[in-house]
Amino acid sequence: MPSFLLSVPVLVVGALLAVGLRSNRASAAVALASQACACILVLLGVGRPLFGGAAIELLWPWPPPITTIPFRVDALGAFFLAWSLPLTLLGTLYAIGYLRPSFESGRHGGPHFALLNVVALSFVLIYSVQNALVFLLGWEVAAVAAWLLVIWDYRSQKIRFAGFNYLVSTHVGLFVLVAAFMLLHSKTASMDFAAFSRFLQQPSPARGTIFLLLGTAFALKSAFFPFHTWLPRAHAAAPAHVSALMSGVIHKAGLFGFVRFTLLMGRPEEWMGWTVLVFGAVSAFFGVLYTASQRDLKRLLGYSSTENVGIAALGFGLGYLGWSWGATDLALIGFAGGLLHVLNHAIFKCLLFYAAGAVQRAAHSVDLERLGGLAKRLPRTAALFLIGTLAGSALPPFNTLVSEFIIYTGLLSGQGPSPEANVVLVVAAAGLAFVGAVSALSATRAFGVTFLGQPRDARIHVGAEPPASMLVPMLCHAALAIVCGLAPQLGLGMVRASVGLFPFCTLADLERVLAPLAGLVYASRVLALLLLAAGLLRWWQGAGARRSPTWACGYLAGSPRMQYTGSSFSEHFARIFASCMPALRRERIASEIFPALPGQLATHHADAVEQRIFEVLARGEDAITEVSERIPGHPRFAFAAGLCAVLIIGAVAWGGWR
Amino acid sequence: MSLFRSVRVRLSQGSQTIADVRTAVPQGFRGLPVLGSAPCGECRACIEACPTQAIETDPLRLDLGRCVFCAACEDACPEGTIQFSAEPKLGAARREDLVLAAGQAEPLRVRASATFSRLFGRSLKLRQVSAGGCNACELELNAVVNVNFDAQRFGIEWVASPRHADALVLTGPLTRTMKEAVRLAWDAMPEPRFLVAVGACAISGGLYQAAAGTDRSFLDSVGPSLFVPGCPPHPLTFLNAILDFLGVDG
Amino acid sequence: MTVHCLANVLGLLFLPLLLTGLIQRVKSLWSGRRGPPLLQPTYDVLKLFRKSPVYSATATPLFRIAPWLFLVTACASAAVVPLLGSEPIASFPFDFVWFAYVWALGRVALMLAALDTGSAFEGMGSAREATFSTVLEPVLFLVAAALCSRSGAHSLQLALRFEAAEGSFLLTTCAVLALLVVLQVEASRMPVDDPSTHLELTMVHEVMVLDHCGADLAAIQIGSAIKLFVGSSMIAALLNPWAASGGALALGAQLVLSALVAVFVGTIESLVARLKLRLVPNYIALALGLGALALLLGAWGRVSSG
Secondary structure, three states: OOHHHHHHHHHHHHHHHHHHOOOHHHHHHHHHHHHHHHHHHHHHHHHHHHOOOOOEEEEEEOOOOOOEEEEEEOHHHHHHHHHHHHHHHHHHHHHHHHOHHHHHOOOOOHHHHHHHHHHHHHHHHHHHEOEHHHHHHHHHHHHHHHHHHHHHHOOOHHHHHHHHHHHHHHHHHHHHHHHHHHHHHHHHOOOEHHHHHHHHHOOOHHHHHHHHHHHHHHHHHHOOOOOOOHHHHHHHHOOHHHHHHHHHHHOHHHHHHHHHHHHHHOOOOHHHHHHHHHHHHHHHHHHHHHHOOOOEHHHHHHHHHHHHHHHHHHHHHHHHHHHHHOOHHHHHHHHHHHHHHHHHHHHHHHHHHHHHHHHHHHHOOOEOOOOOOHHHHOHHHHHHHHHHHHHHOOOOOOOHHHHHHHHHHHHOOOOOOOHHHHHHHHHHHHHHHHHHHHHHHHHHHHHHHHHOOOOOOOOOOOOOOOOHHHHHHHHHHHHHHHHHHHOOHHHHHHHHHHHHOOOOOOHHHHHHHOOOHHHHHHHHHHHHHHHHHHHHHHHHHHHHOEEEOOOOOOOOOOOHHHOOOHHHHOHHHHHHOOOOOOEEEEEEOOOOOOOOOOOEEEEEEOOHHHHHHHHHHHHHHHHHHHHHHHOOOOHHHHHHHHHHHHHHHHHHHHHHHO | OHHHHHHHHHHHHOOOOOOOOOOOOOOOOOOOEEEOOOOOOOOOHHHHHOOOOOEEOOOOEEEOOOOOOOOHHHHHOOOOOEEEOOOOOOOEOOHHHHEEEOOOOOOOOOOOOHHHHHHHOOOEEEEEEEOOOOOHHHHHHHHOOOOOOOHHHHOEEEOOOHHHOOEEEEEOOOEOOOHHHHHHHHHHOOOOOEEEEEHHHHHHOHHHOOOOOEOOHHHHHOOOOEEEOOOOOOHHHHHHHHHHHOOOOO | OHHHHHHHHHHHHHHHHHHHHHHHHHHHHHHOOOOOOOOHHHHHHHHHOOOOOEEEOOOOOHHHHHHHHHHHHHHHHHOOOOOOOOOOOOOOOOHHHHHHHHHHHHHHHHHHHHHHOOOHHHHHHHHHHHHHHHHHHHHHHHHHHHHHHHHOOOOHHHHOOOOOOOOHHHHHHHHHHHHHHHHHHHOOOOOOOOOOOOOOOOOOOHHHHOOOOHHHHHHHHHHHHHHHHHHHHHHHHHHOOOOOOOHHHHHHHHHHHHHHHHHHHHHHHHHOOOOOHHHHHHHHHHHHHHHHHHHHHHHHHHHHHO
């Protein structure tokens, strides 16, 4: 049995022990130990395919009707496995410190740690299995485990609703996925991916439909626009490490599925590439718009996930287009950039969520309008959050710039088949630049309003810095963000073999198209050195300087509430894009000269898509109520109507059977 | 096109900058008072006429720091001992230099500061704080950077934030309500910095010497390095005093 | 190679503040005054280095570090631009992407330092600066892509080459005008921002530096001057017919053209009032349109010529 499969029983045993043990400390230790073991087993096992070796193939016998479960860990699965499990391990470590206050007040953490094991288990299944039914099983296990993790604070009604919203959305995705698999099964009479691949490689009318169905399912899982509405609510409700793992690791399964089925499908048609590109651009655009206006730090980070999967999809769309045009350079760039961006996003998003969790733990609030000046009380958290936001805005010398740079080189290379195509690609690049600038705005706002200045709400009492179990994962992620920015060969080394799976790829070609990176890396290293030198020098120099209050034009009645809040920071921006981001405004402004009551102003940026869905649902509900009121409420009449319906349906079915 | 119109307007304006501010004498300006050497005897007409008690006898002395340049003394004196000339250079670096003695005919010289002339000789940024005055001094100080006097050619400029400033220019009698604000502005300034007291109200309290609403304790803790008398002082007075203080040749 | 490096470094040391001084002289001429001497910005900066700092009690160490990060990023961005008309210090494919993101890093550093003071004023400046830069960022990419498709190469050095070919004139005009708007926004010039005002209604960049003093303020002033110099160098390189051949003629033409850009900026500052804040994004959108036009010209121009 290959070592990576050994991790499954290790995780199962760990989960059962964690549930069974009474002491929280023991449950946590068992979960950590089992996950660490599983990590080592998986990493040892997938090391060979990860770096270009042969794939691990295995046929696992199973009772009928499945008969055998094919496992195949090729470079793509190895890539996703290689970082999913270690990041889950770090998340479990973080959970120990983060949930300690709950444990001290008597909650039993065993099931929670067991669920984290189950999530890790689902990765092993999803990323290695080649059978549709078992794939769906892993998908469902991941979804349900994530739902149960989200509703850790189930006593709050809002959190239960957010969890339910998440559960419903993920099952809508599941149904679409089931529909796609059923369609494939009807064409191939098999549940194996190999058979699917043989069918999909042939041109057929069903190919497009299957592509759309699978794309929708994976878009729902990875929170693309407009299927993202469950994401902000779920992130606001879940504990910090669960949000981190969801955004960084669990939802990447959607992108994995997407690339996996691209490989199975073979050469795509051009319209598929344009679809993916446009979807990616739209997700990135709307995702980043919403990050700029949220007042809840975790919702903000949730929308940022939508933005980043959009950017990764931009890369994949470029890959699709390149493949369909036969411009293999573009295809290589697109897929390499997209896959690297998936890894980079996982690195910095987890860091950001962990830091937000530290803020929540210390201040019991993540509301931008009420926080402020946290850098003085939580300097380490502030520094780590700063690294996270700078990395998230793709600023040099951090890691995200590398993947975005690769995507830029493809979009701006001018290698499309026609001037129209080139122009559209350049417009996509300009859109990516816009997204980068808005995420810089959002990063400045999130860090500046939370950590800098003075506290805006005096009632918030700020506690201590997070304990070591929370700091260590943050430090690991921050170090990775810096190292992968200065030495991107580390990340690219993992991605290389996955891109090598594409039939048109030769490693020499890949090196050639990634050659411009050398200049970027060199420049970033020099820049990082200079920035570090300047920063350290200046820090030591000015420490003993004289202090005086911030110059406020001599105004003597100032208060911290006069500072710019999060919503005032983004107000002008939100007004420019008000058509895409409707704002609800409630105001009571007095008209008298000497008003008796103070005025009030509240703005709220609701998710436009969610608003629309609720409106449509509400209107649908109204319509149903109206119709049902028209029907007479007589029981005999209802019985007769029901009988007629059953007879009609039976007749139709019997007729169809004949 | 409006560009051509702008060029036409610009050409029609010509050059209105005073070429040499060191030797310019404003027309009709009531400047440095000259005290004659003739003995006054028992006559105290000027002392009774002066609204700010700026004049003392035995010997005859006139405190420019208190003088509001109303010329009541000139009108009251039967002998014509006190005569106001048109000399605009009135600044001094020490308070005692502002007390004019009889027979003193030369204009006041400001002692150049060695440290400040080395630091700010080519670039001086000033921050003005109006501590409760009538705004006449502020209007004149505002004119220092206009087209006529053009202090920017010497690198002298008004700045908005005390953090950017080298000198605090104080006007007004320093009311109680402005005490904290003046202290905040001074504390906000980075060293090296100095204080300039402009106008009779700032230097001595002027007409408000005995007023109940003033609190001049700030000046006890921070002594001004430069005094510019006047009520209000002419822009040329202010400019010449600053240039002399910085040792800048005209 | 090293001669070019040294020349660029020397140019970076001396020319930015001279260019700022030139703009001040132009403004003085237009307003009919003698005005400060050409070296006044240099004198101001030298004096600022002699002041000992005082910091706000609310500020963290980020406040005194950020201006120097801004200066480093300004210098780093200047490294890939042909400042003196011939070769930049460094050049690699798609370096304009790195250029744009390095400027963004400097901007973020300044905005964070402004928020660090905990003052309503500085927060306002940060918000305005951030908003304008979001609309501006695509302009640089559109212009760079248009120039790249015309020249066939992907680095700034090769893209910013003067092209005398037929039909290139319109593209160059669009690119120059769009780059002028980029200069006006990034270097805080009229009609986007007034560098000599201190009224709440009109400040964008000025208000962010209200609490800095001494060497930190000098670093910010030098950094802003470098950004202005880099922007005008880019425009001058596009218009410099001798840039490809290099040598003294190219250098002279570049200096003259940079000076002309400074004169133009100073003239606009003297004759045009600051746009209403609401209209500034519309003005930048105009530049976006020009960039798009340049892109279309570049894309189809290549087809017709190649």
